[in-house]
Amino acid sequence: LLIGVRLVRADALGRREARIVETEAYAGPEDRASHARFGSTRRNRVMAGPPGHAYVYLVYGMYDCLNVVTGPAGSPGAVLVRAVEPMAGSELMRADRLAVERRRRSVRTDAGRTAAEDRLRRTPHEALGRGPGLVGACFGVDPSWTGTDLCDDHSSLRLESTPDDDVDGADIAVGARIGIGYAGDGWADRPWRFWIRDHPSVTRRR
DNA sequence: ACAACGATCAACT
DNA sequence: GTTGATCGTTGTC
Numbered sequence: 001l002l003i004g005v006r007l008v009r010a011d012a013l014g015r016r017e018a019r020i021v022e023t024e025a026y027a028g029p030e031d032r033a034s035h036a037r038f039g040s041t042r043r044n045r046v047m048a049g050p051p052g053h054a055y056v057y058l059v060y061g062m063y064d065c066l067n068v069v070t071g072p073a074g075s076p077g078a079v080l081v082r083a084v085e086p087m088a089g090s091e092l093m094r095a096d097r098l099a100v101e102r103r104r105r106s107v108r109t110d111a112g113r114t115a116a117e118d119r120l121r122r123t124p125h126e127a128l129g130r131g132p133g134l135v136g137a138c139f140g141v142d143p144s145w146t147g148t149d150l151c152d153d154h155s156s157l158r159l160e161s162t163p164d165d166d167v168d169g170a171d172i173a174v175g176a177r178i179g180i181g182y183a184g185d186g187w188a189d190r191p192w193r194f195w196i197r198d199h200p201s202v203t204r205r206r
Numbered sequence: 207a208c209a210a211c212g213a214t215c216a217a218c219t
Numbered sequence: 220g221t222t223g224a225t226c227g228t229t230g231t232c
Contacts, residue, residue: 035228043229059212062214131214
């Protein structure tokens with residue numbers, strides 16, 4: 001399980017670090033909610049590769065979502081990082097989230113501009129990475145990051161764990177995955193979403 | 207070639 | 220509780 005593990009991006013810009021507090025599991029072709037459900041394609045082919053690599057895709061035309069490939073090579077699967085708690089480098093996270101807002105506003109009317117920026121300025125620390133699209137924005141990743149070896153200490157984007165990251169099993173809540181109603185009975189309600197109960201950085205109920 | 211549709215978020219009522 | 224923004228991927232013709 002990835003809950004409690006640190007997501008780290010370290011490069012010339014600096015070091016950002018966040019604790020994973022919410023995830024969702026996606027399986028292979030049999031999972032009607034998984035990107036692997038159509039077999040191997042150019043987009044998802046990394047899902048069938050060796051575990052521990054990044055799979056980043058664009059959703060709704062504007063949000064980049066980060067997944068960690070799971071399972072042995074040949075068995076496609078991935079875990080979506082739905083939310084993180086910032087631990088270090090939150091200035092960089094804010095900067096990249098602002099960059100996303102600026103990108104959006106270039107095709108928007110003047111009216112919405114300052115409102116979005118002001119809101120980000122008021123966004124509390126623990127809410128910076130509260131949502132899969134926001135995780136991607138905080139870490140400045142896009143689909144070109146697909147294939148990055150997250151288990152390699154030399155990768156600028158990687159996973160790290162420390163003894164502090166051990167989570168008590170009793171603190172982990174389980175439920176249905178979000179935003180996959182199209183998958184149908186038996187898959188849409190499959191309890192493959194995991195989060196730290198009552199954690200402030202976990203996405204809210206809808 | 208073309209049309210439909212999301213593993214979302216924020217701003218509305 | 221509803222809706223608009225925005226575009227690559229996928230399935231269909």
